[in-house]
Amino acid sequence: xxxxxxxxxxxxxxxxxxxxxxxxxxxxxxxxxxxxxxxxxxxxxxxxxxxxxxxxxxxxxxxxxxxxxxxxxxxxxxxxxxxxxxxxxxxxxxxxxxxxxxxxxxxxxxxxxxxxxxxxxxxxxxxxxxxxxxxxxxxxxxxxxxxxxxxxxxxxxxxxxxxxxxxxxxxxxxxxxxxxxxxxxxxxxxxxxxxxxxxxxxxxxxxxxxxxxxxxxxxxxxxxxxxxxxxxxxxxxxxxxxxxxxxxxxxxxxxxxxxxxxxxxxxxxxxxxxxxx
Numbered sequence: 001x002x003x004x005x006x007x008x009x010x011x012x013x014x015x016x017x018x019x020x021x022x023x024x025x026x027x028x029x030x031x032x033x034x035x036x037x038x039x040x041x042x043x044x045x046x047x048x049x050x051x052x053x054x055x056x057x058x059x060x061x062x063x064x065x066x067x068x069x070x071x072x073x074x075x076x077x078x079x080x081x082x083x084x085x086x087x088x089x090x091x092x093x094x095x096x097x098x099x100x101x102x103x104x105x106x107x108x109x110x111x112x113x114x115x116x117x118x119x120x121x122x123x124x125x126x127x128x129x130x131x132x133x134x135x136x137x138x139x140x141x142x143x144x145x146x147x148x149x150x151x152x153x154x155x156x157x158x159x160x161x162x163x164x165x166x167x168x169x170x171x172x173x174x175x176x177x178x179x180x181x182x183x184x185x186x187x188x189x190x191x192x193x194x195x196x197x198x199x200x201x202x203x204x205x206x207x208x209x210x211x212x213x214x215x216x217x218x219x220x221x222x223x224x225x226x227x228x229x230x231x232x233x234x235x236x237x238x239x240x241x242x243x244x245x246x247x248x249x250x251x252x253x254x255x256x257x258x259x260x261x262x263x264x265x266x267x268x269x270x271x272x273x274x275x276x277x
Contacts, residue, residue: 002031002052002053002054003052003053003054003055003078003079004033004050004051004052004078004079005050005051005052005053005055005057005076005077005078005079006048006049006050006076006077006078006079006264006265007021007025007047007048007049007050007051007064007074007075007076008047008048008074008075008076008077008265008268009021009045009046009047009048009049009068009072009073009074010044010045010046010047010072010073010268010270010275011044011045011069011071011072011073012043012044012045012069012071012072013039013043013044013045014045014069017045017047017068017069017072018035018037018047020064020067020068021047021049021064021068022035022049023067024060024063024064024067025049025051025053028053028055028060028063029053029054029055030051030052030053030055030060031051031052031053032049032050032051033050033051033052034049034050035047035048035049035050036048036049036277037277038275038277040270040275044270045072046268046270046275046277047277048265048266048277050079057076057078060076061074061075061076077265079265081107081108081109081110081263082108082109082110082159082160082262082263083109083110083112083156083157083158083159083160084109084110084111084112084158084159084160084161084162085111085112085113085114085115085153085156085158085160085161085162086098086111086113086114086115086161086162086164087114087115087116087149087161087162087163087164087166088114088115088116088121088164088165088166089116089117089118089165089166089167089168090116090118090120090121090167091165091167091248092121092124093165093248093249093251093252094164094165094185094251094252094255095114095121095124095125095164095165096124096252097252097253097255097256098111098162098164098252098255098256098259099111099124099125099128099130101256102128103128107256107259107263108259108260108263108264109160109259109263111128111130112130112131112156112158113130113131113132113133113152113155113156114130114131114132114133115132115133115135115149115152115153116132116133116134116135116166117134117135117136117137117145117168118134118136119132119134122134133152135148135149135152137168142168142169142171143171143173146170146171146173146174149174150174150177159181160178160181160182160183160262160263161178161181161182161183162182162183162255162259163182163183163184163185163217164185164255165185165251166184169221170182170217172219175217175218175219180216180269182216182217183214183215183216183217183227183255183258183259183262184214184215184216184217184222184224185212185213185214185251185252185254185255185258186212186213186214186215186222187212187244187247187251188210188211188212188213188222200240204240206236207234208233208234208235209231209232209233209234210231210232210234210243210246210247210250211229211230211231211232211247211250212229212230212247212250212251212253212254212255213226213228213229213254214226214227214228214229214254214255214257214258214259215227215258216269216274218272223272224272225269225272225273225274226273226274227258227261227262227267227274227276228254228255228257228258228261229254230250230253230254230257231250232246232247232249232250234246261276
């Protein structure tokens with residue numbers, strides 16, 4: 001039975017890299033479905049190859065590494081849905097969008113659970129038959145709360161965490177547990193208007209567009225590698241509250257777009273930037 005796989009490769013550019021990979025796949029009776037590559041101005045090579053066939057992925061990876069020059073990073077992932085946990089606070093719009101997409105098999109992921117520091121959204125989540133965990137932050141230090149979160153997450157061992165309007169800053173210790181595996185939606189077109197109340201900041205600045213940014217979380221607030229962005233036009237007639245209402249539609253669509261890219265293994269992280277193939 002043929003299975004689909006995705007080969008991800010990046011490293012210093014060399015002549016013949018595409019030939020070496022495609023030859024090894026051909027010799028191992030694999031059929032290439034799609035191939036995308038990019039060479040950055042700094043001469044770093046990125047490639048995503050989707051292929052199908054019955055293969056021992058460990059042996060195939062070892063064969064490829066033996067053929068490729070030193071310094072090339074390589075991994076092969078089975079093409080499958082990712083296991084994820086959603087972290088939320090009290091806003092429903094991003095959560096609702098993801099739950100509906102999941103219900104209609106449009107998310108490319110399995111939502112294992114929803115975790116929140118409030119129980120406000122439990123009735124919504126229960127309609128979709130997904131486990132909901134209320135992990136209160138009341139009377140806890142940030143570290144104590146995150147320890148409780150990690151114990152809950154350990155039940156599921158998710159591949160990714162999605163902050164679907166989770167309005168708490170994560171500590172470096174927590175982020176390290178899921179390095180490059182936490183995706184956040186920020187209600188601003190970063191790098192403008194970081195931190196709290198971006199729509200109020202935008203209104204006071206008199207901007208003509210507002211936006212949303214989906215990014216990986218790192219230890220710098222709202223400064224992780226950007227995955228997807230979009231904007232919506234506004235004018236002087238809109239209040240900060242109007243902008244927030246308009247922005248919610250942008251937020252949920254940008255988050256959904258970013259997740260589709262990540263869950264389909266199209267996103268490479270290089271320094272504090274992303275390359276998307």
